[in-house]
Amino acid sequence: SRLALASLILSLVSTDTRASSPLTAKCADMTPILYDMPVSNNGARCRIIVYKKGLSLDSDILIKPPSDLGGLKSEQYLALNPQGKMPLLVTEHGNIPESDTIARYLLDRFSAKSPSFLPSTLEARMKSDLLCRLHDMYITTIQGCMYKAEPPFGRFSSRAAALAELREQIGYLQEHIDEEGPYLTGKELSLADATIFPTVIFIEHMLPKFLDGETWDAEVVLGKKLLRWYHWIKVARSKS
Ligand SMILES: N[C@@H](CCC(=O)N[C@@H](CS)C(=O)NCC(=O)O)C(=O)O
Structure with a gap:
């Protein structure tokens, strides 16, 4: 009946029910x-x-x-x-x-502690999200081609194909990197900086092992903006 349904809905949303439900009961804080x-x-x-x-x-x-x-x-x-x-x-x-x-x-x-890693403009926050997304979807999923002994590397069954794709994907980051810097999305630090820096270290140390005769040229592989940022972050990091 309508009344039974109404009382069921009421019981589902009533605070008393929620407070006693194990699913919504407040857990004690713990140190993560x-x-x-x-x-x-x-x-x-x-x-x-x-x-x-x-x-x-x-x-x-x-x-x-x-x-x-x-x-x-x-x-x-x-x-x-x-x-x-x-x-x-x-x-x-x-x-x-x-x-x-x-x-x-x-x-x-820990939002009360700085830095926030959240730039103050909508555009920079969007660019940061986009760079993180591209990195997670297309780069880390195949990065094993730089260190795993055997395929598969993500969806690739040959190292050469995965390496070619990796380099193409590094290139796609370029157009979303701020022209002026110094951070990836402009004047402020973002999550993209924290996300991409460790991966570029990987690339710099491991990719040169798989060049097949080609000489390592960081600017060719990383692109001008990514390389400029990488150098700047390394210097800034050594000072902090
Ligand atoms: N998308 C995951 C990737 C995690 C991942 O693959 N981690 C590697 C280490 S960098 C791992 O645990 N590999 C061991 C395995 O996959 O067996 C993330 O961003 O956390």
């Missing part, structure tokens, strides 16, 4: 644990946020290697992240895989 290793460029963006914001590695966040739980493929780790990948952030809101989501969660959770 980031499972990660310095070798991971995906995880590095999360660590850059932790370090740049000056978070306490004691009370704000703990950083532990997956080996503390027996490694990425151990039963204990897989119980937290069935994909067996790092980084992983364990919080009172759930176990969070995927470095982009972890990074945004950390920016939000």
Whole structure:
């Protein structure tokens, strides 16, 4: 009947019901644990946020290697992240895989501490999101071609094809990088800077091994704007 339906809806939305539901009950705050290793460029963006914001590695966040739980493929780790990948952030809101989501969660959770990694203009914020998205969709998905012993590398079954695609995708970043800089999206630091910097380090150190006779030319591979930014960030980083 209508009355029964109305009372059912009322019971679903009433605060009393929600307060007693285990799904919505407020969990106690906990110190989040980031499972990660310095070798991971995906995880590095999360660590850059932790370090740049000056978070306490004691009370704000703990950083532990997956080996503390027996490694990425151990039963204990897989119980937290069935994909067996790092980084992983364990919080009172759930176990969070995927470095982009972890990074945004950390920016939000610790928004009171600067830098915000959020530029003040809509255009720069959009460009940052776009650069992160292009990087995560098309570059990190095939980056294994620079270090994995064997294919497949993402959707590619040959190293040469994956390397060619990687270089093409690096090129696509170029048109979204700010003309003036010094950061990727302009005058202010954004999540894109934290996301792309560790990957360019990977590229600079590993891609030259697969050039097949061609001499390494960072400007040819990275493009003018990405290379200028990379040099500038390295200098800025060594001063901070
Ligand atoms: N899209 C994921 C990629 C995570 C990822 O592939 N992590 C690598 C380390 S950089 C990993 O855990 N590899 C081990 C495996 O896939 O078995 C992210 O951004 O976090």
